[in-house]
Amino acid sequence: MADINLTINGQKVTVPEGITVLEAAKQIGIDIPTFCYEKGLTAPGACRICVVEIKGWRNLPPSCITTVAQGMEVETESPAVVEARKTILELLVANHPLDCLSCEKSGNCKLQDYSYRYGVASQTRFEGEKHEFGIDDSNPYIYRDLNKCILCGKCVATCRAVSDRNVLDFAYRGFNTKIATFMDTDLKDSTCVYCNRCVAICPVGAIVDKTMMGKGRGWELEKKEVTCTFCDSGCKFDVNYKDGKFMGVTAKSPDQGRPLCLKGRLGIELIYNPDKSELPLINKDGEFVETSWEEALGIAPIIEKLTAQKK
Amino acid sequence: MIKSAEDLRRLREEAKALTNIRAGQGVEIIVGMGTCGIAAGAREVMSAVLDELAKRDMTDVRVTQTGCIGMCEKEVLIDVVRPGETRITYGRVKPQDISRIINSHVINGQIVEDLVVAKLD
Amino acid sequence: MQLYRAHVLVCGGTGCVSSGSKKIEQALTDELAKQNIDKEVKIVETGCHGFCEMGPIVIVYPEGTFYCRVAVEDIPEIVSEHLVKGRIVQRLLFKAPVTEEQVPSYKEIAFYKKQQRVALRNCGHIDPEDIKEYIARDGYEALAKVLTGMTPNEVIEDMKKAGLRGRGGGGFSTGLKWEFASKSPGPKKYIICNADEGDPGAFMDRSVLEGDPHSVLEGMLIAAFAIGADEGYLYVRAEYPLAIKRLKVAIAQAEEMGLLGENIMGSGFSCRLHIKEGAGAFVCGEETALMASIEGSRGMPNPRPPFPAVKGLWEKPSNINNVETFANVPVIYLHGADKYASVGTEKSKGTKVFALTGKLRNTGLAEVPMGITLREIIFDIGGGIMDDKKFKAVQIGGPSGGCIPEQHLDTPVDYDSLTALGAMMGSGGLVVMDETSCMVDVAKFFLNFTQKESCGKCIPCREGTKRMLEILEKICDGNGVPEDITTLEQLGKVIKNTALCALGQSAPNPILSTLRYFRDEFEAHIYQKKCPAGVCTAMLEYKIVAENCKGCGACARVCPVGAITGEKKEAHTLDTSKCIKCGSCIEKCKFNAIVKG
Structure with missing residues (x-):
């Protein structure tokens, strides 16, 4: 493959043909912000936060889908680029709940990080309508607050990556655009199997793991990567500890061909949760209470008879 | 079914006959269709003109009608206008004269002198 | 063969149908039978004549008499006076707006006089549901010439020489577009016709489809031959039921005649065409969104490159042109590229159809040579401003276009001059505004449209246009502050620079161009809390x-x-x-x- 010579922020760089400006910049340690780009999964060129200035080009092209060309002169933080990024962030912030104080994603949120990086305060020039979508708290696994959604579309892409899922897509138009399930129902009434791959990939706090809520800030949690052995897919999960204490198992960003599944996640939890009961639980008057294996399996009468026989 | 460019061209010539009337070229036959003309049999003359043209497959002749021009006693009047030539008015035309007018004047440019009542430049 | 001495052309375009042309056609049929001349007079239902303002339109041949605003009650008179006695019914003729003179012939009416009809050459003159009428007017002859005597490369070279540019909005060279698609390797390629006309007020594509569907099919076939495609789609918006019906008839007739399908005219070239009905999203007029929609996905634009010529429909090389572009194609091969290029300006060749709407005396469709001035279009063809009001601005190019003021009316119209003025050719929508239009309100109208039609994919367009709209609403409500103008300009610039597709990139145009020429009106709203045109009710x-x-x-x-x-x-x-x-x-x-x- 031929080599391409280009300049990024005045720095000469030689990269292989066919890679993007974003990747080329990364090779020399220049970080360009991205929302909708996910390596190996999707690059729809939608969020426009990764725009750069290329000498001689009419507009500001998104670096995640612009391939390098011989002699290109790229500026990743020029005044025009910074102005565009700041404006895009302001637009997102203007339509965001901004409850960072209690948001699960705080500290691990791209919108927060970039707003900090480009000095965008929560009070913007734009005062107007904000989304008022209802919160989807219909199931025990995923808490969905679409008011925080920035419509990067990564959840749609990752959901579609597993052939029989394809639960999510864009719906409606213009300002009312949102990510929805078929017929825009809650997740409970959709075909969602709670594999949480969307949770793992969401750059903001729109889709969060409900079982982890309130259990610790991102920076407080220590993560241990484990590989699930329930089937031959070999999906990766994170076991989360806070101050050495087990907190829960979360889905890790899915790699190509890895389905992730609820069974795997709960199974791993069973392995790593030290507080797990050795006894089964049974639903009595709406409460799960510990019970004996005999009762849970419905073999108490048989055991009774066997014991009687022995005697 | 058109199987070649020649087929298309043949079909075009055929089809042109249907729409030539809208092109506004060629010979014009004007039939006097005022009350006087109709009373003298202009409707029948008109039908004869159309029949004759159809019989001869003459699709580039325009047939129009006009009102009374004041020579009521000479009705049925018909005018033949060949592009660039004198406008000829024939009078007391009967349906059976039409074949002759079309054959000699419209097609061959020979004015049917015995029926002429006026010549206009 | 049945010969008729007279043809009565009744306009069956959507405009005239809605003003009652169907009833007129029926009355005419009845009356001809009653007066016993139904064997001598033929009724032809045609497509749009463009002068919809004056509909329903009836034209009587051979005289070419142009009757307008015909009512059912007028039919007996037209039949007994004109068709029987040959006396023109004076009171139904078009009246010249200023002189009040009655104009008997089609060609003499000022609305048509300065027009030069190429794309609309057959509209209103033929029965669109009869392929023979199209063939009679040299239809499919261009295709015959191309298939029997030219190589694909020669076809492309001729197109480049003709200088035709995309009539859908972009204005990209059609010849180059074909060349890219033709050079793209691959055995399977697609030809696509963009008939998702969506600009408010623009209806030239609908008129062509309704009035002359075969010209579009022929154009597509020539393009398919040039790029090497054997299959194609016409993406027609579902809101055009008549256009869809006539296209279906046209496709069926062309297939039956052997002009579409396998081995066309014995040349060995085969091409099939399908109709895909759009579901009403404006953004599907954008080519990548249109292809996504044909594939069954949500109609959202994708970034280019890859361009459709490389990776288009179902990832195969594809070529997309719009209806008006295709309608121009046969003419180029029929009369030669040089003849075509002899009309127009240096960089914009041929003619363009404009949809004239707004405060004009004559509204409708007008096809004019490139290089004509806006003044000629508005004052000669359009007949000037209604009720003798004063001209203020003309908005060109649909929701992505811009407003042009009086001082630029003498600019020759072509792609580049309009862009330089902050507007664009777009699909050719032309909305004329007089002194009673408020320019802030106009900008708000167009932005409201693009905002609602934004696909929601990219942030600048989805969120940015919403905020711009809110600022405009604020100004119109009398709550504007001086910073609003700076914010509009800054936000407009960023959206233009960063939006994903042409819809987003051009969305700020109506605001930026009104700010450029009518800043004083914005300032009057903000500083004096006054709407000079008296439109914004909050300040009245x-x-x-x-x-x-x-x-x-x-x-x-x-x-x-x-x-x-x-x-x-x-x-x-x-x-x-x-x-x-x-x-x-x-x-x-x-x-x-x-x-x-």
């Missing part, structure tokens, strides 16, 4: 001019909130705190005693 106050008021009480009776009081035969008073500015009183007052301002 209704007043009764005491010396004009005769005390008739008509205003008080019509006022829905009881804001007007007064004794009979004495000047009334208006309570502005109660007034809801509905305008009913002004309409009722015969003495101009109520003013707003």
Whole structure:
């Protein structure tokens, strides 16, 4: 493959043909912000936060889908680029709940990080309508607050990556655009199997793991990567500890061909949760209470008879 | 079914006959269709003109009608206008004269002198 | 073969159908039978004549008499006077707007005089549901020439020489586009016709599809031959049912004739065409979104590159042109590229159809040579401003276009001159505004449209246009602040620079161009809290001019909130705190005693 010579922020760089400006910049340690780009999964060129200035080009092209060309002169933080990024962030912030104080994603949120990086305060020039979508708290696994959604579309892409899922897509138009399930129902009434791959990939706090809520800030949690052995897919999960204490198992960003599944996640939890009961639980008057294996399996009468026989 | 460019061209010539009337070229036959003309049999003359043209497959002749021009006693009047030539008015035309007018004047440019009542430049 | 001495052309375009042309056609059929001349006179239902303002339109041949605003009651007179006795029915002729003179012939009417009809050459002249009428007017001859005597490369070279540019908005060279698609390797390629016409007020594509569907099919076939495609789609918006119906008829007839399908005219070239109905998203007029929609996905644009010529429909090389572009194609091969290129300006060749709407005397479709001035279009063809009001601006290019003021009316119209003025050719929508239009309100109207039609994919367009719209609403409500203008300009610039597709990139145009030419109106709204045109109701106050008021009480009776009081035969008073500015009183007052301002 031929080599391409280009300049990024005045720095000469030689990269292989066919890679993007974003990747080329990364090779020399220049970080360009991205929302909708996910390596190996999707690059729809939608969020426009990764725009750069290329000498001689009419507009500001998104670096995640612009391939390098011989002699290109790229500026990743020029005044025009910074102005565009700041404006895009302001637009997102203007339509965001901004409850960072209690948001699960705080500290691990791209919108927060970039707003900090480009000095965008929560009070913007734009005062107007904000989304008022209802919160989807219909199931025990995923808490969905679409008011925080920035419509990067990564959840749609990752959901579609597993052939029989394809639960999510864009719906409606213009300002009312949102990510929805078929017929825009809650997740409970959709075909969602709670594999949480969307949770793992969401750059903001729109889709969060409900079982982890309130259990610790991102920076407080220590993560241990484990590989699930329930089937031959070999999906990766994170076991989360806070101050050495087990907190829960979360889905890790899915790699190509890895389905992730609820069974795997709960199974791993069973392995790593030290507080797990050795006894089964049974639903009595709406409460799960510990019970004996005999009762849970419905073999108490048989055991009774066997014991009687022995005697 | 058109199987070649020649087929298309043949079909075009055929089809042109249907729409030539809208092109506004060629010979014009004007039939006097005022009350006087109709009373003298202009409707029948008109039908004869159309029949004759159809019989001869003459699709580039325009047939129009006009009102009374004041020579009521000479009705049925018909005018033949060949592009660039004198406008000829024939009078007391009967349906059976039409074949002759079309054959000699419209097609061959020979004015049917015995029926002429006026010549206009 | 049945010969007819007269043809009566009844317009069957959507405009005339909605003003009653179907009933007229029926009345005509009945009347001809009644007067016993149905064997001599033929009725032809045609497509749109473009002069929809004057519909329903009926033209009688061989004289070419142009009757307008024909009613069912007029039919017996037309038949007995014109078709039987040959006397033109004077009162139904078009009246020239200024001289009041009656104009008998089609070609003499000022609306048509300066027009040069290429894309619309057959519209209104043929029966669109009869392929023979198209063939009679040299239809499919261009295709025959191309298939029997030219190589694909020669076809492309001729197109480049003709200089045709995309009529859908982008204005990209059609020849180059074909060349890219043709050079793209691969055994399977697609030809696509973009008939998702969506600009408010623009209907030239609908008229072509309704009035001359075969010209589009022929254009597509020539393009398919040039790029090496054997299959194609016409993406037609579902809101055009008549166009879809006529296209279906046209495709069926062409297939039956052997002009579409396998081995066309024995040349060995085969091509099939399908119709795909769009579901009403404006953004599907954008080519990548259109292809996504054909594939069954949500109609959202994708970044280019890859361009459709490389990776288009189902990832195969594809070529997309719009309806008007395709309708121009046969003419180029019929009469030669040089002849085609002899019309127009240096960089914009041929003619362009404009949809004339707004405060004009003559509205409708007008096809004019490139390089004509806006003044000629508006004042000669369009007949000037209605009610002798003063011209203010003309908005060109649909929701992505811009407003052009009086001082630029003498600019020759072509792609580049319009862009330089901050507008764009777009699909050719042309909305004329007079002194009673508020430019802030106009900008708001167009932005509201693009905002609602944004696909929501990229942030600048989805969120940015919403905020721009909110600022405009604020200004119109009298709550504007000086910083709003700077914010609009800055936000507009960023959206233009960063939006994903052409819809987003051009969305700020209506605002930026009005700010460029009518900044004083924005400032009047913001600083003086006044709407100079008297449109923005929030800033208006209704007043009764005491010396004009005769005390008739008509205003008080019509006022829905009881804001007007007064004794009979004495000047009334208006309570502005109660007034809801509905305008009913002004309409009722015969003495101009109520003013707003």
